[in-house]
Every structure is written in structure tokens, then in C-alpha cells.
Amino acid sequence: LQYNWVAFNGFIRSSTLYQVNSGQTQVIDYEYAPDLNGNYFYRDLNDNGIRELNEFLLLNENDLTYDTLYRRVLLPTDEYVKTNNLLLNQSLSINPKAKWFESNGIRKMLALFASQTNWQINRKLPFSNDWGAFNPFANTGIAANDSTSSSISSSLRNTLYFNRSHSKFGVDLYQSNIYNEVILLGGSDSRRKQEEGVKVRYNISKKLSTKFQYLQIRQRSISLAISGNNYRIDGWELKPSITYIDGAQLRVTASYRYKNSLSQSLVPESLEAAVPANIHQLSLETKYSWM
Numbered sequence: 001l002q003y004n005w006v007a008f009n010g011f012i013r014s015s016t017l018y019q020v021n022s023g024q025t026q027v028i029d030y031e032y033a034p035d036l037n038g039n040y041f042y043r044d045l046n047d048n049g050i051r052e053l054n055e056f057l058l059l060n061e062n063d064l065t066y067d068t069l070y071r072r073v074l075l076p077t078d079e080y081v082k083t084n085n086l087l088l089n090q091s092l093s094i095n096p097k098a099k100w101f102e103s104n105g106i107r108k109m110l111a112l113f114a115s116q117t118n119w120q121i122n123r124k125l126p127f128s129n130d131w132g133a134f135n136p137f138a139n140t141g142i143a144a145n146d147s148t149s150s151s152i153s154s155s156l157r158n159t160l161y162f163n164r165s166h167s168k169f170g171v172d173l174y175q176s177n178i179y180n181e182v183i184l185l186g187g188s189d190s191r192r193k194q195e196e197g198v199k200v201r202y203n204i205s206k207k208l209s210t211k212f213q214y215l216q217i218r219q220r221s222i223s224l225a226i227s228g229n230n231y232r233i234d235g236w237e238l239k240p241s242i243t244y245i246d247g248a249q250l251r252v253t254a255s256y257r258y259k260n261s262l263s264q265s266l267v268p269e270s271l272e273a274a275v276p277a278n279i280h281q282l283s284l285e286t287k288y289s290w291m
Contacts, residue, residue, distance in 0.1 A: 017088070018087070020134050025083045041068070258278075
């Protein structure tokens with residue numbers, strides 16, 4: 001089922017997609033494999049000399065003290081779960097300039113703003129004739145002692161634009177909330193990431209432009225299947241950049257990124273104080289093309 005509508009000459013635009021069907025979902029498991037670029041390390045939490053899944057912990061960004069790192073590998077199993085599948089996708093845009101592009105006063109000021117919202121729910125539940133399987137707003141999360149879901153993912157993104165189409169100056173305020181949950185052998189594994197930020201652009205001249213970005217980040221991981229995957233990361237970052245453009249041939253961008261974060265394991269056996277990380281990154285990118 002899909003429904004699109006436009007109101008007031010494009011002032012408001014909406015698109016809704018709703019799908020339901022049934023199928024089968026493969027149950028998956030994890031293991032950890034040595035990898036020089038991995039982001040997990042091993043710690044024998046119970047001192048039994050056996051490498052258990054809950055003993056592979058997330059590596060902090062600035063921690064280089066571990067000689068052996070691991071990556072998490074997805075393992076499909078021979079087990080399948082019959083599921084009800086649901087997809088809801090909703091987008092809504094508000095653009096006052098579409099109707100008030102020649103207005104004055106308060107309408108002229110409001111025409112400088114615009115917004116875009118995108119919301120998606122993608123869910124696979126064990127097969128059931130219950131009405132909740134077809135209701136995207138039903139509370140169907142995995143309980144602490146009952147793995148009732150095969151997978152759930154949702155995302156909500158909002159952006160407020162100021163001077164979106166202006167060639168000289170513009171500001172974007174944005175927010176996103178992304179959640180993913182999957183069923184594993186032994187329980188569920190969920191991730192949540194929330195971001196809020198602002199982007200500012202200013203074109204000094206036709207050849208020289210600048211951008212500035214500020215971002216706040218919150219990440220959470222809660223796993224009933226692998227307790228070592230319980231952690232939280234809170235942080236913020238700044239990213240200014242300047243770009244020089246010479247026609248269609250040359251583009252040079254210099255940028256700096258500073259990130260400050262605190263990460264903490266939520267594993268009861270290894271609960272420690274939050275570990276800080278400070279990252280400084282300089283980059284220079286050049287693109288040159290010729291005919």
C-alpha cells in the first residue's frame with residue numbers, strides 16, 4: 001500500500017509506504033576471528049582459560065595496548081523461523097518557499113526555512129495471527145527473558161534547513177535515531193545510535209567555500225546473547241573544512257576533525273570507569289580532471 005499527496009502547491013509533501021507479508025528468517029550466531037584491524041579484544045572474565053563469546057569486549061578508540069584484536073563474524077545457522085514481515089516508510093517535507101516565494105513580511109521570513117522528516121520501521125516477527133503483528137506501533141520488543149522477535153529496525157531522521165537554496169550561506173539542524181535488534185542463539189542483540197548536530201556553510205567567493213559541523217553522539221549496545229557486547233559511548237565532534245574550486249578541473253579540500261568521547265563497558269564482571277578518547281585528524285583531498 002502506497003499513498004503520496006501534495007498540498008498547497010508543494011508546501012507540504014508526504015509519502016507513505018506500508019507492506020505486510022510472511023516468510024522465513026534465518027537465525028544467526030556470531031564468532032570472533034583474529035584481525036589486525038578488528039575492534040574487539042579478549043579478556044578472560046572468569047579465569048577458566050576458555051574463550052567464551054561474552055569475553056570479547058569492544059575496543060576503546062584510543063586503546064592500543066592489546067596485541068591481538070578480533071572482528072565479529074556472522075554465522076548463518078540451519079535454523080529458520082517463520083515470520084510476519086512489516087515495513088512502514090513515511091516521509092514528510094515542508095517547504096514554505098514553494099507557496100510564498102514572492103511574499104513579504106512574516107511569510108518571506110518563513111520561506112527561508114524548510115524541513116524533511118523520514119521515518120522507517122522494518123520488522124520480522126515469529127508468525128502469528130495476532131493483530132499486533134500487523135500494527136507498526138505495537139510494543140513488540142524483545143523482553144529480558146523472552147526472545148519474541150526475529151529482527152526489528154527503526155530509524156527517524158529530521159532536518160531543519162535555513163537558506164537551503166541560497167548560494168552564499170546556509171544552516172542545517174539535524175537529528176537521527178537508529179535502532180537495530182536481531183535474534184541470536186541464546187537471546188537478542190540490539191544497537192541504538194542517536195545523533196544531533198548542526199552544519200553551517202559559507203561561500204567566501206565563487207572559488208572558496210567553508211563548512212563547519214558540530215555533532216553529538218550517543219551509542220548503546222545491549223545483548224542478552226553475548227554479555228560482552230553491552231557498552232555505551234557518549235561523545236561529540238567538530239569538523240571544519242575549507243574548499244578551493246577552480247572550474248571543473250581542480251578541487252582541493254582541507255579539513256580538521258576533533259572527537260571527544262567516553263566509552264564504558266556495561267558488563268557486570270568488568271564494570272569500570274568510563275574511558276576517555278580524544279582524536280585529532282587532519283586531511284587534505286585533491287581532485288584534478290582533464291579532458
